[in-house]
Each structure stands twice: as C-alpha cells, then as structure tokens.
Amino acid sequence: xxxxxxxxxxxxxxxxxxxxxxxxxxxxxxxxxxxxxxxxxxxxxxxxxxxxxxxxxxxxxxxxxxxxxxxxxxxxxxxxxxxxxxxxxxxxxxxxxxxxxxxxxxxxxxxxxxxxxxxxxxxxxxxxxxxxxxxxxxxxxxxxxxxxxxxxxxxxxxxxxxxxxxxxxxxxxxxxxxxxxxxxxxxxxxxxxxxxxxxxxxxxxxxxxxxxxxxxxxxxxxxxxxxxxxxxxxxxxxxxxxxxxxxxxxxxxxxxxxxxxxxxxxxxxxxxxxxxxxxxxxxxxxxxxxxxxxxxxxxxxxxxxxxxxxxxxxxxxxxxxxxxxxxxxxxxxxxxxxxxxxxx
Amino acid sequence: xxxxxxxxxxxxxxxxxxxxxxxxxxxxxxxxxxxxxxxxxxxxxxxxxxxxxxxxxxxxxxxxxxxxxxxxxxxxxxxxxxxxxxxxxxxxxxxxxxxxxxxxxxxxxxxxxxxxxxxxxxxxxxxxxxxxxxxxxxxxxxxxxxxxxxxxxxxxxxxxxxxxxxxxxxxxxxxxxxxxxxxxxxxxxxxxxxxxxxxxxxxxxxxxxxxxxxxxxxxxxxxxxxxxxxxxxxxxxxxxxxxxxxxxxxxxxxxxxxxxxxxxxxxxxxxxxxxxxxxxxxxxxxxxxxxxxxxxxxxxxxxxxxxxxxxxxxxxxxxxxxxxxxxxxxxxxxxxxxxxxxxxxxxxxxxxxxxxxxxxxxxxxxxxxxxxxxxxxxxxxxxxxxxxxxxxxxxxxxxxxxxxx
Ligand code: SF4
Ligand code: SF4
Ligand code: SF4
Numbered sequence: 001x002x003x004x005x006x007x008x009x010x011x012x013x014x015x016x017x018x019x020x021x022x023x024x025x026x027x028x029x030x031x032x033x034x035x036x037x038x039x040x041x042x043x044x045x046x047x048x049x050x051x052x053x054x055x056x057x058x059x060x061x062x063x064x065x066x067x068x069x070x071x072x073x074x075x076x077x078x079x080x081x082x083x084x085x086x087x088x089x090x091x092x093x094x095x096x097x098x099x100x101x102x103x104x105x106x107x108x109x110x111x112x113x114x115x116x117x118x119x120x121x122x123x124x125x126x127x128x129x130x131x132x133x134x135x136x137x138x139x140x141x142x143x144x145x146x147x148x149x150x151x152x153x154x155x156x157x158x159x160x161x162x163x164x165x166x167x168x169x170x171x172x173x174x175x176x177x178x179x180x181x182x183x184x185x186x187x188x189x190x191x192x193x194x195x196x197x198x199x200x201x202x203x204x205x206x207x208x209x210x211x212x213x214x215x216x217x218x219x220x221x222x223x224x225x226x227x228x229x230x231x232x233x234x235x236x237x238x239x240x241x242x243x244x245x246x247x248x249x250x251x252x253x254x255x256x257x258x259x260x261x262x263x264x265x266x267x268x269x270x271x272x273x274x275x276x277x278x279x280x281x282x283x284x285x286x287x288x289x290x291x292x293x294x295x296x297x298x299x300x301x302x303x304x305x306x307x308x309x310x311x312x313x314x315x316x317x318x319x320x321x322x323x324x325x326x327x328x329x330x331x332x333x334x335x336x337x338x339x340x341x342x343x344x
Numbered sequence: 345x346x347x348x349x350x351x352x353x354x355x356x357x358x359x360x361x362x363x364x365x366x367x368x369x370x371x372x373x374x375x376x377x378x379x380x381x382x383x384x385x386x387x388x389x390x391x392x393x394x395x396x397x398x399x400x401x402x403x404x405x406x407x408x409x410x411x412x413x414x415x416x417x418x419x420x421x422x423x424x425x426x427x428x429x430x431x432x433x434x435x436x437x438x439x440x441x442x443x444x445x446x447x448x449x450x451x452x453x454x455x456x457x458x459x460x461x462x463x464x465x466x467x468x469x470x471x472x473x474x475x476x477x478x479x480x481x482x483x484x485x486x487x488x489x490x491x492x493x494x495x496x497x498x499x500x501x502x503x504x505x506x507x508x509x510x511x512x513x514x515x516x517x518x519x520x521x522x523x524x525x526x527x528x529x530x531x532x533x534x535x536x537x538x539x540x541x542x543x544x545x546x547x548x549x550x551x552x553x554x555x556x557x558x559x560x561x562x563x564x565x566x567x568x569x570x571x572x573x574x575x576x577x578x579x580x581x582x583x584x585x586x587x588x589x590x591x592x593x594x595x596x597x598x599x600x601x602x603x604x605x606x607x608x609x610x611x612x613x614x615x616x617x618x619x620x621x622x623x624x625x626x627x628x629x630x631x632x633x634x635x636x637x638x639x640x641x642x643x644x645x646x647x648x649x650x651x652x653x654x655x656x657x658x659x660x661x662x663x664x665x666x667x668x669x670x671x672x673x674x675x676x677x678x679x680x681x682x683x684x685x686x687x688x689x690x691x692x693x694x695x696x697x698x699x700x701x702x703x704x705x706x707x708x709x710x711x712x713x714x715x716x717x718x719x720x721x722x723x724x725x726x727x728x729x730x731x732x733x734x735x736x737x738x739x740x741x742x743x744x745x746x747x748x749x
Pocket of ligand 1: 125126127128129132133134135152168169170171172173174187
C-alpha cells in the first residue's frame with residue numbers, strides 16, 4: 001500500500017505539473033495575444049464610390065442589379081395589396097435582393113441630405129472588405145477574395161449554408177434564402193461576370209447621376225477627397241459610370257458632406273466609399289473600428305493552434321497521464337484474469 | 345487534504361463492473377417523450393420540404409437560432425459530462441469517481457450525436473455538408489471549421505469510448521463471427537489514446553465555441569465580448585459537465601431507487617465550486633481590466649441579463665463549497681440546476697440575447713422551431729433510457745440492488 005501511495009503521489013505531482021503546463025501555455029500565450037497582421041488592398045482593387053448627395057432615389061440600380069444577376073422581384077407582404085406582385089419593392093437586401101436603395105426620413109422631410117427635417121438615400125450592398133469577416137468565418141472557403149481585383153465572391157457549390165457569414169459580416173450583407181427549401185447565400189459579387197466581359201457593374205452602368213461610380217479604389221479615394229475639399233454649392237462635374245471613363249459627366253453643385261469617407265478605414269478598410277450628407281450611422285452604416293474583427297479572431301486561432309503545437313503537446317501529456325492511470329488500475333486489479341502483455 | 349488512493353473497486357478503465365438496469369422500456373413517460381419526438385419530426389419534415397422560414401423565426405439579422413444555440417452550443421456543454429469526468433478520473437487520477445464515468449460518457453454520446461443531428465437540420469445547404477471533409481475546401485482560419493471537425497472527431501471518439509459497453513453485451517457468436525474479440529483487445533490496449541483524445545478534443549472545440557464570437561465585434565455587447573471568451577467557454581463547459589453528472593446521478597438514483605452516490609457527489613461539488621470561482625474571477629476581472637464593469641449596472645436589457653447570469657453562477661458556490669449544505673440532496677440539486685442554468689444563459693446571451701445586429705432586427709423563436717429542439721432533446725432522453733436499461737452503463741452493484749420490475 002505504501003508503495004502504491006508513493007507511486008500515486010508521484011503520479012499526482014506529475015499530473016498536476018502537466019495540467020498546469022497544459023493550461024498555462026495557451027493562457028500565457030493568450031495574454032500576449034494580438035490580432036494577426038491586417039490585410040492590405042490588392043494591387044488592382046476595383047471599387048465603387050457611392051455619393052448619397054447625388055443619389056435621386058430612382059432605383060434604376062436596383063432593377064439593373066436584379067436583371068444582371070437574374071434575381072426575382074420582391075414584394076414585402078405589407079405592400080402586396082397595392083403593388084399586385086408586379087413591382088419590385090424590396091425594403092432591404094435579402095435572399096432575393098443584392099442591392100437596395102433605402103431612405104432616411106426625419107421630421108417634415110423638407111430638405112434632401114439634411115439630418116433634421118430632412119431625408120437622404122443610401123445604397124446597401126457588399127462593401128468588398130479588404131479583410132473580410134465573411135471569408136474568415138467560412139469553413140469551406142465558399143467566400144473568396146480575388147487576389148488582384150479584391151472582389152469578394154461566393155461559391156454556392158462549396159457553401160454548406162451554416163450562415164456564419166451572415167452572422168459575422170459587420171454590415172449584415174450576405175443573406176440566406178430562408179423561404180426556399182434549397183436556399184442559398186445571396187450577396188453582391190460586384191457583377192464580376194460583367195466585369196469579366198469588360199463591362200461595368202450594372203448599378204454603376206445605369207446610374208444617371210454618377211451617384212454609383214465604378215473605378216479603381218485608389219482613384220475613387222482621391223475623387224472622394226477632391227469632393228470633400230471642394231466648396232459646398234460650387235459646380236462640379238461628377239463622372240458617370242466609370243471614373244476615368246469616356247462618358248459625359250453630370251454637372252451639379254457640390255453637396256454638404258459629412259467630413260468622413262465611410263468605408264476607407266471601417267473594419268480594416270473596404271473597396272467601397274460612401275460620401276453622405278447625413279451622418280453615416282443614421283443611414284445604417286455602423287460605427288466600426290479601424291481593424292477587422294477577422295484579424296482578432298484569426299489572431300486568437302493562430303495563437304492557440306499555430307502549427308498545432310499546443311494541441312499536440314497537450315495531447316502528448318494527456319496520453320501519458322491516461323496511460324499511467326490505465327496501467328495503475330490494471331496493476332492493482334486482483335480480479336484481472338486476462339493476460340495481455342500490454343501496458344507494461 | 346487526504347490523498348485519494350485509486351481503489352480497486354472498478355479495476356479496469358475499459359471493462360467495467362457495470363450492469364444494465366433492465367426493466368420495461370416502453371413506459372408512460374417514454375411514450376410522452378415519443379409523442380414530442382413525433383411532433384418535432386413533423387416540423388423537421390416541413391423544414392426540409394418548405395425551407396427553414398416555414399418553421400423558424402430566424403432571419404438575416406439573427407441567422408443563428410435555437411437549433412444551434414440550444415442544441416449545439418448549450419447541448420454539447422450538457423454533453424461534457426464524459427469529458428469532465430475523464431479529466432478527473434484518468435488525467436488527474438481520481439479513481440474514486442469511477443462509478444460515475446460511464447453514465448457520463450453515455451450522456452456525452454447522445455448530447456453530441458444529437459447536436460450533430462441538429463446541425464444537419466440547421467445547415468442551409470446540408471447536401472454540401474461533406475465539403476467540410478474535403479481538403480480542397482478546408483479553410484483553416486475559420487473557427488467554425490475547427491469546431492465542426494473537432495466535434496465530428498469527438499463524436500467518433502465518444503462512440504469508441506462507449507463501445508466496450510456494447511461488446512460486453514454482445515453474444516459471443518457474433519463476436520466470433522466479426523472477429524470482435526481482437527477489436528476488443530485492441531481497444532483495451534489503446535483505450536488510453538482515445539481517453540486522451542476525449543479530453544483534448546472537447547478542450548479544443550468548447551473553447552472554440554467561445555472564439556466563434558470573436559468575429560461579432562460590436563454586434564455583441566461589451567459585457568460579453570472579450571478575448572477571454574475561449575477560456576470562459578471552456579471553464580463553463582467543464583462546470584456544466586460536472587453539473588450534468590451530478591444531476592444525472594441524482595435523477596437516475598431517484599427514479600430507479602438506486603442507492604445514492606451522495607458521498608461522491610459531495611466530493612465532486614467542491615471541484616465544481618472551484619471552477620465557478622475561477623469563472624467569476626476571469627469574468628469579472630476581465631470586465632474590470634477593460635473598464636466595462638459599469639455597463640453591468642445600467643439596468644438595461646444587457647445589464648439585467650448579465651446580473652441574472654452572474655447571480656446564477658455565484659449562488660451555487662455557497663452550497664457546493666460547504667460539505668454540510670451539500671450533503672442535503674435538495675440543496676445540492678438546486679445548486680446543480682442553478683449552475684446549469686447559469687452556463688446555459690451565458691451561452692445563450694453570448695450567441696443571441698446580447699447580440700444586436702442593428703437595423704431593428706429582433707428574434708424570438710417560433711413554436712415549431714422550439715418543437716424541433718424539444719423533439720431532439722426528447723429523442724436524446726429516450727435513447728439514454730433505452731441504453732441504460734439494456735446496456736451495462738450504471739455501476740453494477742447498485743444496478744442489481746435496485747432493479748425495478
Ligand atoms: S461587406 Fe460583408 S459580405 Fe461584403 S466582403 Fe465585407 S464581410 Fe464580406
Ligand atoms: S453560409 Fe456558406 S458562405 Fe456563409 S459561411 Fe457558411 S458555408 Fe460559408
Ligand atoms: S455591383 Fe452588380 S451585384 Fe453589386 S449591387 Fe451593383 S449591380 Fe448589384
């Protein structure tokens with residue numbers, strides 16, 4: 001018995017030490033834990049500048065988007081009576097709507113792009129993040145970012161429909177078709193099929209005022225900065241379709257912008273830029289930090305699972321301890337009858 | 345503290361002195377459970393025929409609903425009994441708890457297997473589920489990927505760990521026919537590897553269930569969003585695992601009039617009390633360190649959820665840490681319930697109640713959606729009952745003593 005006790009004590013001390021080590025390693029690493037390196041804009045990143053002050057709410061982009069992407073018209077139940085199922089009247093992006101124009105309304109709504117007693121339009125679709133949460137969470141690589149253009153695409157053949165991209169996207173962009181038995185994830189893919197043919201994304205192509213403007217992200221950023229620097233009210237030629245393209249511009253007075261280019265830094269930066277007259281959070285564009293939560297999450301995963309070293313070390317310790325326990329029990333078992341030559 | 349010596353009453357970690365409980369399988373409560381399973385089945389059918397929207401209130405604001413949160417995030421924590429006991433018995437060498445391990449494992453087998461079933465109901469593109477196993481689709485940065493693979497592996501390990509219970513009952517003719525004796529020897533010899541895996545895998549995916557929420561950022565209230573989520577989820581999984589073992593032991597003992605394992609449970613309670621204290625230290629310490637503790641006293645929705653949750657975590661400590669109070673079956677039972685409720689609420693808050701996707705979205709599960717969850721849980725209980733009655737799961741001496749007719 002005494003020998004057993006000693007053996008047990010030794011075992012217990014070993015167990016304690018290993019457990020302590022196993023717990024301490026990840027914990028101490030987690031203390032030193034930091035987000036992983038932020039991702040950077042791809043070399044030929046394409047994007048969109050949406051200028052809310054130019055948008056007239058015609059929704060040409062919404063129907064063009066539907067047509068270009070083969071999406072059905074949508075009628076919310078509340079509007080079904082008067083719209084008789086013929087008009088598309090989506091209230092927000094959904095499983096059937098990749099792009100929508102929403103309206104901000106306040107008080108008497110007399111003036112456009114004014115926070116008090118005003119109204120304003122805002123466009124909703126994927127912002128093609130530089131460091132996308134949807135890609136980070138997707139277990140089956142169904143979300144992909146083109147390494148050159150930075151367009152974030154979705155592959156329904158890979159997708160298992162877990163909807164963590166919906167859950168994790170800071171802008172609530174990916175939408176699952178809950179009303180379909182074989183639903184899929186819908187999201188704007190920047191009309192990459194049109195771009196492959198050298199065409200413009202449908203929404204930018206049809207926009208009559210240049211409110212939705214296609215271009216290289218760096219150029220769009222410069223354009224946004226130019227607009228911010230211009231004096232409100234002075235006449236400005238707003239490009240249409242594609243920045244640097246050959247279409248005739250649209251002459252209009254410069255709007256009274258909020259001094260913030262939304263999408264430049266939000267969530268680690270995106271490839272879409274918003275200029276608005278009303279503070280962005282009023283338009284449903286959420287306040288976000290300069291880093292992507294994907295970097296936080298992956299930082300944690302990389303800390304705990306780097307090269308699977310910590311889990312394997314832990315497994316090694318566990319195997320040793322479990323084996324020792326199993327052996328101890330067997331050695332002491334007076335009723336043991338079978339004579340396996342194992343665990344000796 | 346006295347040293348616990350590994351007693352020889354359950355000498356072998358593989359071939360236990362366990363006995364089936366026997367008795368009738370189809371009883372009244374069993375039929376009631378069956379009815380609930382049927383109702384759940386009806387709605388599951390509808391979900392597959394008409395889509396998730398037909399039965400569920402999930403939306404693109406709250407794309408994760410009760411199926412994932414109750415059946416998987418909370419359900420697997422309830423299934424952590426096997427994990428928690430294996431850690432204690434085999435890793436920390438506390439052999440006195442041995443009689444509790446096989447029922448705990450069985451709870452894990454069903455808790456996890458049915459969580460897997462719930463996932464298949466919940467996956468929007470279930471026919472692609474195999475992609476999770478295809479290396480060319482693997483996305484190793486994804487926490488969900490880690491959880492999915494790890495849970496699949498653990499379900500396999502649980503069935504392997506439980507396999508000896510089948511072998512013991514198998515007629516030797518069948519064993520000969522399929523050469524199972526060899527397999528049994530193999531299992532006996534290498535069971536320690538599976539035991540080790542059975543501790544490692546839950547450590548990984550239970551903490552990862554916390555890491556999943558790191559992507560939520562500002563959608564999750566700062567009272568819950570912290571980089572300590574993985575550790576908090578791990579501790580709460582262990583505490584809930586022990587809680588389930590205690591609950592299970594008390595309920596089984598009550599309903600089948602078995603001799604009580606009170607002495608063991610009292611001992612176990614102290615371990616649980618320690619875990620709860622640890623949880624609260626990390627939880628509150630982190631809030632202090634981030635300077636967010638003030639949010640707890642805003643008395644808005646989040647603060648109230650936080651206060652209830654914390655009270656439920658703290659209350660059992662007073663009972664479980666005291667040997668005297670713990671000897672009282674009713675108090676111990678209450679403490680166990682409180683602890684399980686605490687862990688469940690913590691998980692539900694993190695995944696749903698403290699989440700705000702903005703844009704005016706709200707979520708409250710629909711009745712059919714809940715009935716599916718209820719059905720899955722009832723199926724779990726039914727299978728558990730069938731197994732303990734027909735397979736050697738419960739400790740032998742007690743099973744013989746109290747076999748109901
Ligand atoms: S906006 Fe959402 S869906 Fe689009 S790339 Fe970013 S994370 Fe992905
Ligand atoms: S729903 Fe599809 S695209 Fe979204 S994370 Fe899951 S598998 Fe990936
Ligand atoms: S880029 Fe194409 S898919 Fe995206 S919103 Fe515009 S039209 Fe729709």
